[in-house]
Amino acid sequence: MTRPDTAPVRPGEELPLAALRRALRGRVAGDVDALQVEQFPGGFSNLTYLLRLGETEYVLRRAPLGPVAPGAHDMVREAGLLSRIHPVLPVAPRPVLVVEDEAVLGRPFYLMERRRGVVVRAALPHEYAARSGAPAQLSAALIDTLADLHAVDIDAAGLRALGKPEGFNARQVAGWAGRWRRAREALQGGSDLPDALPDEMVMAWLQVHTPPESAHTLVHNDFKLDNLMFDPQDPGRVTALLDWEMTTVGDPLVDLGLTLTYWTLPELPGGAPNRVGASAPGFLGRDELVARYEARRARHVTSSLSWYEVLGHFKLAVIVLQIFARYDAGQTQDPRFAPLAAQAAWLIAEAERRINGASFLPRG
Structure with a gap:
């Protein structure tokens, strides 16, 4: 069942689940074999997904599809920033795992803790x-x-x-x-x-x-x-x-x-x-x-x-x-x-x- 803040993955932006399972196995908590993926639909730039591994959830972020400018959409850098900012500014989510191997998703990506809350976009929710x-x-x-x-x-x-x-x-x-x-x-x-x-x-x-x-x-x-x-x-x-x-x-x-x-x-x-x-x-x-x-x-x-x-x-x-x-x-x-x-x-x-x-x- 799709949760209110997520949606099915948009066509063309699907993740290769078998490769993702291999990359996560033994490196994060949760049931990797039960991996389910949904997408956070609001962003316009980097692609952001909800990963559900049984009862454990993470948020995955990767660069957008297509060519990107050098230095832009650097998810490895973003994860590094969060690891240093989270301890001094707790509203910054905690990163959990960085995967630099581009063979998994075509670009480096990282997982961070799942935070819950209301996102206010164009109207009062x-x-x-x-x-x-x-x-x-x-x-x-x-x-x-x-x-x-x-x-x-x-x-x-x-x-x-x-x-x-x-x-x-x-x-x-x-x-x-x-x-x-x-x-x-x-x-x-x-x-x-x-x-x-x-x-x-x-x-x-x-x-x-x-x-x-x-x-x-x-x-x-x-x-x-x-x-x-x-x-x-x-x-x-x-x-x-x-x-x-x-x-x-x-x-x-x-x-x-x-x-x-x-x-x-x-x-x-x-x-x-x-x-x-x-x-x-x-x-x-x-x-x-x-x-x-x-x-x-x-x-x-x-x-x-x-x-x-x-x-x-x-x-x-x-x-x-x-x-x-x-x-x-x-x-x-x-x-x-x-x-x-x-x-x-x-x-x-x-x-x-x-x-x-x-x-x-x-x-x-």
Whole structure:
């Protein structure tokens, strides 16, 4: 019986069960011969599966199908990060096993402990529908978790070597600009994006106005509401923070800028109307979210956020265009990816509007 947060594996993304059983036998607890696999359907990038070995469950993560950029979707690195972050930030799941042999699944993969909770995506889930204060509690838990992530003492925890924080912001601009250009060049038809798209203007503005790093902390690099799991009985308690693939050490306001990008979107990647976040009833607005972050971090950030929010829109545009490029090339058939080129174009245009100081304009 399929559980509510999982689904049957999508066609074309099945796992070779015999090879997987051989790789797991004697290395993890549970009945390997009873292995059953389902898929977590919400992600757009790395493939995430539920493995049930009798009464024992694990979560398996591997890179997406098709070619990936060098250094991207590195599951071995992600597992290593979690092994070091979990002891100092318990919302990070504990890794259980890393398998680097590509002969098993075609890519390295790892298993982590199974965390349970509610994932909030495009609308308030039924678990919280009768709780009048649930939206505010979810909002507060989201931003408090981000502030707590940024409060981890990277030196005491031995985490500073995860990245090179000096010059982080400049490298962010250069790196994401290069990814954007490569993804745009990879499009098969060449007409999926408007000719007059102001992408070069946005990249030039980000480069010219790059600020020095505001601080050096852990940076999750994809912090958003649906990368959190919440207690079904308590929407104010986070049970897990997921998707640590891009985590590094750098400027914490890069995380905040991307979080605010997701928080203010009129629709989510894939086209679902966004019924959570700044414009939804009961949720904290954009300024309220920032104020709570400032209070928990005991620092003022509002005067410097514009650049980080433009970068957040640009980064998300790159992410969705990269996914669309794989779909366009036939490397994945997931129909959720079809509208992503249009969404990338909207995000670029919204970044330009923010640069020009225009008020928010809904897509369409």
